[in-house]
Amino acid sequence: MTVAPDFLSHLNASQRQAVEHYCGPLLVVAGAGSGKTRALTFRISNLVMRHRVNPENILAVTFTNKAAREMKDRIETLFADRFAQEEQGKALELLPAFEQTKLRSRVYKTITKHLWIGTFHSLCARILRLEINKYKDEQGRQWEKNFSIFDESDVQSLIKDIVVNRLNLDDRKFPPRAVRFAISNAKNQGLSPSEYELENNNFRGRVIASVYSAYQDGLVANNALDFDDLIRILVKLFQQNEQVLAYWHSQFHHILVDEYQDTNRTQYDLLRLLTTNSEPVKSFKNWKNRSIFVVGDADQSIYSFRAADFTILMGFQQDFGDRLSDDETQTMVKLEENYRSTENILQAANALIENNTERIDKVLKPTRGEGEIIFCFRADDELHEAEFVVDQLRTLERENPEVNWGDFAILYRTNAQSRTFEDALVRWAIPYTVVGGLKFYDRREIKDVLAYLRLIVNPADTLSLQRVINTPRRGVGKTTLDRLAQAAQELGVPLWDILSDESSVKTLAARSSKPILKFVEMIQHWQGQLETQPAAEIIQGILEQSGYAQDLVMQGTDEADERLGNVKELYNAAIQFGEENEDQALNTFLANAALASDADNKDATDTVTLMTLHSAKGLEFPIVFLVGLEQGLFPNFRSLDDPAALEEERRLCYVGITRAQERLFISHARERRLYGSRESAIASLFLSEIPRDLMQLNSPLAIPKHKPEMTATPKTPKSTMPNTHAQDWTVGDRLLHKGFGIGEITHIFGAGDKICLAVRFPSMGQKILDPKITALQRVT
DNA sequence: ACACCGTGTATTTTT
DNA sequence: TACACGGTGT
Numbered sequence: 152m153t154v155a156p157d158f159l160s161h162l163n164a165s166q167r168q169a170v171e172h173y174c175g176p177l178l179v180v181a182g183a184g185s186g187k188t189r190a191l192t193f194r195i196s197n198l199v200m201r202h203r204v205n206p207e208n209i210l211a212v213t214f215t216n217k218a219a220r221e222m223k224d225r226i227e228t229l230f231a232d233r234f235a236q237e238e239q240g241k242a243l244e245l246l247p248a249f250e251q252t253k254l255r256s257r258v259y260k261t262i263t264k265h266l267w268i269g270t271f272h273s274l275c276a277r278i279l280r281l282e283i284n285k286y287k288d289e290q291g292r293q294w295e296k297n298f299s300i301f302d303e304s305d306v307q308s309l310i311k312d313i314v315v316n317r318l319n320l321d322d323r324k325f326p327p328r329a330v331r332f333a334i335s336n337a338k339n340q341g342l343s344p345s346e347y348e349l350e351n352n353n354f355r356g357r358v359i360a361s362v363y364s365a366y367q368d369g370l371v372a373n374n375a376l377d378f379d380d381l382i383r384i385l386v387k388l389f390q391q392n393e394q395v396l397a398y399w400h401s402q403f404h405h406i407l408v409d410e411y412q413d414t415n416r417t418q419y420d421l422l423r424l425l426t427t428n429s430e431p432v433k434s435f436k437n438w439k440n441r442s443i444f445v446v447g448d449a450d451q452s453i454y455s456f457r458a459a460d461f462t463i464l465m466g467f468q469q470d471f472g473d474r475l476s477d478d479e480t481q482t483m484v485k486l487e488e489n490y491r492s493t494e495n496i497l498q499a500a501n502a503l504i505e506n507n508t509e510r511i512d513k514v515l516k517p518t519r520g521e522g523e524i525i526f527c528f529r530a531d532d533e534l535h536e537a538e539f540v541v542d543q544l545r546t547l548e549r550e551n552p553e554v555n556w557g558d559f560a561i562l563y564r565t566n567a568q569s570r571t572f573e574d575a576l577v578r579w580a581i582p583y584t585v586v587g588g589l590k591f592y593d594r595r596e597i598k599d600v601l602a603y604l605r606l607i608v609n610p611a612d613t614l615s616l617q618r619v620i621n622t623p624r625r626g627v628g629k630t631t632l633d634r635l636a637q638a639a640q641e642l643g644v645p646l647w648d649i650l651s652d653e654s655s656v657k658t659l660a661a662r663s664s665k666p667i668l669k670f671v672e673m674i675q676h677w678q679g680q681l682e683t684q685p686a687a688e689i690i691q692g693i694l695e696q697s698g699y700a701q702d703l704v705m706q707g708t709d710e711a712d713e714r715l716g717n718v719k720e721l722y723n724a725a726i727q728f729g730e731e732n733e734d735q736a737l738n739t740f741l742a743n744a745a746l747a748s749d750a751d752n753k754d755a756t757d758t759v760t761l762m763t764l765h766s767a768k769g770l771e772f773p774i775v776f777l778v779g780l781e782q783g784l785f786p787n788f789r790s791l792d793d794p795a796a797l798e799e800e801r802r803l804c805y806v807g808i809t810r811a812q813e814r815l816f817i818s819h820a821r822e823r824r825l826y827g828s829r830e831s832a833i834a835s836l837f838l839s840e841i842p843r844d845l846m847q848l849n850s851p852l853a854i855p856k857h858k859p860e861m862t863a864t865p866k867t868p869k870s871t872m873p874n875t876h877a878q879d880w881t882v883g884d885r886l887l888h889k890g891f892g893i894g895e896i897t898h899i900f901g902a903g904d905k906i907c908l909a910v911r912f913p914s915m916g917q918k919i920l921d922p923k924i925t926a927l928q929r930v931t
Numbered sequence: 932a933c934a935c936c937g938t939g940t941a942t943t944t945t946t
Numbered sequence: 947t948a949c950a951c952g953g954t955g956t
Binding site: 213214215216217218270271272273300302303378379381382410413453454456457459564565566567587624745746747748763764765766768769784787788789790799803825826 | 940944945946
């Protein structure tokens with residue numbers, strides 16, 4: 152492989168600085184559309200090509216499977232193109248198809264296959280499959296390597312069972328959903344049940360801790376983990392076992408993280424452990440042949456409700472970096488040039504996000520023309536709004552031959568808003584796709600088959616056992632099952648152990664025992680094939696021999712037909728998996744399937760896209776309609792009295808605006824149907840934050856000239872600023888905050904009056920505060 | 932086992 | 947409004 156990759160010449164100065172970064176920490180603050188995936192993929196290529204880093208020693212973490220896939224693909228293309236240039240003197244795409252395939256497969260075998268690229272969850276699952284038997288939790292509980300991964304509905308039903316049946320709690324006072332949420336949050340902070348109880352030592356806290364504890368019992372009993380535990384338990388294992396950590400620390404020399412603003416506490420702990428081998432971060436200096444390289448944008452942090460904490464990104468330089476100020480630091484690069492959107496759109500985005508206080512100062516710099524003006528439409532109601540949108544769609548499509556339906560996106564805050572647009576699109580026979588809704592792996596029939604697979608691999612998985620033992624009906628009734636389940640409970644063994652013990656089952660009447668024995672025999676038959684048969688074979692066996700497929704055929708309804716189709720789709724997925732992986736074992740296929748949720752993402756066909764703003768993150772469209780900009784809807788009413796939540800809504804709006812490449816339409820309605828009743832609505836606060844000269848309004852009164860009084864961030868005029876000037880603060884100062892107590896300044900962001908303080912509070916952890924709007928009192 | 936009806940609930944959801 | 951869920955009745 153030759154050195155001196157000249158692909159660097161395609162990069163701008165800051166991209167280049169990021170890509171050429173070799174050892175040590177680097178935070179890449181990547182604005183929307185600034186080429187962050189490029190920076191990531193090019194840097195990985197550069198590490199391998201120029202610095203001769205072994206691909207096995209590179210770890211790249213993403214949040215979605217899609218992002219991981221994309222990264223692998225792009226790296227593969229980079230290398231294949233490079234080989235094409237070097238060996239044939241031609242760009243990859245100019246080679247005949249078979250040559251391209253040959254080159255790609257060579258790149259795969261020598262490079263990309265060896266890279267560790269995946270989501271936090273798949274990475275952790277992969278390591279835990281090897282190491283989990285070395286872990287013991289504080290109660291001495293242990294898991295085996297063939298653990299199941301419970302999905303959200305498994306978790307919900309387990310928690311519900313604990314709340315109402317085991318602990319006999321009032322599920323109105325402790326809604327399983329809310330309890331589940333609290334437990335998940337606790338896990339994402341890295342808290343065990345007892346630690347959670349210590350921090351929440353009130354009635355509610357103690358109850359939740361007891362559910363949490365019983366829930367962990369349930370997971371162990373099923374030899375199962377939930378998504379949160381995949382990460383939390385690996386962190387705990389690393390903390391309690393030096394050798395295991397040391398091994399993985401020495402495995403990963405270069406760690407790269409995408410969407411760093413979305414990391415939560417345990418994910419951060421994991422990265423920190425892997426990077427420093429548990430040395431205190433502040434004293435960690437051994438960056439020889441090592442790096443941590445994180446890419447993110449605090450302005451696009453929209454998942455705090457899932458425990459994502461963008462202050463982790465804000466604190467990167469404090470944690471890993473040189474702790475110097477923004478203009479002196481060597482450990483931060485800002486990618487500010489935007490290659491996606493026209494200038495008007497960027498100006499709107501910049502102006503909007505300026506209203507946030509918790510951020511790293513950054514602007515999107517235009518590289519394209521001024522573009523068309525943004526159009527803002529005030530509709531009478533949601534029907535009128537949809538009519539407007541579809542009208543624009545049709546006109547634009549008709550009058551511009553180069554514009555296709557696939558160029559349009561309609562983005563909204565809540566899924567419930569999609570219907571009106573769907574109706575209007577149907578009326579005009581415009582093809583559209585709604586993103587979201589029921590996912591492939593959430594369909595009942597898919598979960599059924601997966602439950603068979605899980606049971607075969609992990610017989611302790613009682614939840615799966617109960618799902619399939621009578622699916623399709625084979626005469627195993629609820630009472631029989633309850634009796635056996637109770638016996639299992641009393642003996643403290645998995646239900647499967649009772650079922651698979653012939654003499655136990657034979658104590659039942661023959662009418663009950665016969666189908667059970669037959670079922671057990673069937674499962675054992677497939678278990679016997681685990682080592683020898685590929686996943687696809689076993690799936691086919693299940694469909695045929697369990698009667699599942701036949702049952703669907705017999706039903707003969709359209710719905711059953713569709714289910715049958717989906718089940719076959721799963722079989723195809725297994726076939727494809729077998730073709731793409733050396734290891735075709737069911738274990739491996741299942742481990743993968745449990746963490747894949749977007750396998751049914753169809754490729755872009757030429758249809759209008761409808762989706763929530765959350766789903767739109769990371770995507771781009773030539774023409775974007777941002778709809779429903781009304782107080783209470785967007786920003787959502789739940790955020791109106793919480794400044795931090797309101798800022799997150801604003802970031803969501805920022806994400807929406809920055810999806811648009813050429814044209815942006817924004818709309819709001821004066822009246823909207825909500826939960827059956829009509830409510831009048833006023834224009835969103837966010838509309839008033841976009842400069843008027845960037846927008847053309849259909850109605851002069853559409854936007855209030857002054858901000859609606861709902862402004863949740865009370866901006867104190869500078870003259871009455873509380874107690875101190877920004878400049879007065881220095882790192883190390885101690886101060887008092889009304890809500891958080893006494894803390895110490897660990898870092899200062901920005902300069903002048905744009906200053907933000909990172910303050911560590913003993914009880915709250917690190918918070919980013921703006922001294923201009925938060926009352927802070929110095930303490931000595 | 933299934934159909935029916937009343938009740939409660941309704942942001943976002945990468946894994 | 948619309949739906950999912952649980953309880954009841956057949």
